[in-house]
Amino acid sequence: MSEKAVVIYSGGMDSYTVLHKALREGFDVHALSFHYGQRHARELDIARHVCQTLNIAHQVVDIRAIHSLIGASALTDDTQAMPRADYAEDNMKATVVPNRNMILLSLAIGHAVNMESSICYYGAHGGDHAIYPDCRPEFVDRMNAVAAIANYTPVEIRAPYLYASKADILxxxxxxxxxxxxxxxxxxxxxxxxxxxxxxxxxxxxxAEHGVEDPLSYVHRTPHSQSGV
Structure with missing residues (x-):
């Protein structure tokens, strides 16, 4: 039997690539998606569809009960204006959800222990380091140290694109x-x-960097992207 691995799968580009990477490495993948009150909860429908198509185990975990504790973010509060600009530390802090990845990783690690898995994947990538504190290498290192001692069975957190750009992942x-x-x-x-x-x-x-047209439909495309819808 293949070794089990938990993959935190949002439905986005990075976690989609991580999901397939884990599958190609031969793991019996168990995908976990989380509804934490994000405005872009549409990603969860995408995640469901992909996992059904791939015929892999998938759970969407509803943790919206904690929204009042971590809801002070443009990602979760639709009364806040969403920054409409390239990623930069000074204008994207509004999209930080406090402690999000620590919370999600803690739940995923617990799930891994429960199902007797020792591997947990998540899709932090290099472009997020300056903006999202819980995507930094030092965060992953320390979470790995905790995951090794928090239970009788140690769990390894794998973030294969931790030093990769979005273009590298693509x-x-x-x-x-x-x-x-x-x-x-x-x-x-x-x-x-x-x-x-x-x-x-x-x-x-x-x-655009790869000279490939993004297959998604957009209301607007940035000046750096290819034209078309």
Whole structure:
């Protein structure tokens, strides 16, 4: 039997690539998605569809009960304006959800122990370091140290793209033949991606860097992306 691995799977580009990386490495993947009150909860529908198509175990865990504790973010509070600019530390702090990855990793590690798995994947990547404290290498290192002693069975946290850019991740996914139409990146949950938030811009720039058209439909495309819808 294949070794089990838990994958924190949001439905976005990075975790979609991580999910397929874990599958290609031969793991029996158990995907976990979390509803924490994010405005872009549409990503969860994408995650469900992908896991059904791949016929892999998947749970969407509703943790919206903690929204009042960590809801002071533009990602979870629709009364706040969503920054519409390229990622930068001074204008994207509004999208930080306090302690999000520590919370999600803690739950995923508990799930891994419960199902007798010793591996937990998540999709932190290099472009997030300056903006999101819980995507920094030192955070992953310390969480790994805690995960090794928090239970009788140690769990290893793997973040394979911790030092990779969005373009690097896309390059590996394209080499695997992945269909990025099966992902959702926009921080707004509209019918089409907005094309203006930092997440959309970073994604579009990654596709433009590779000379490939992003298969998603957008309301607006950034100046650095290819034209078209």
């Amino acid at each position: 390059a590996e996914g394209l080499a695997m033949g992945l269909d990025y139409a099966q992902t959702w990146t926009c921080y707004l949950g509209g019918e089409k991606a907005c094309g203006e938030c930092g997440s959309c811009r970073e994604r579009l720039n990654a596709f």
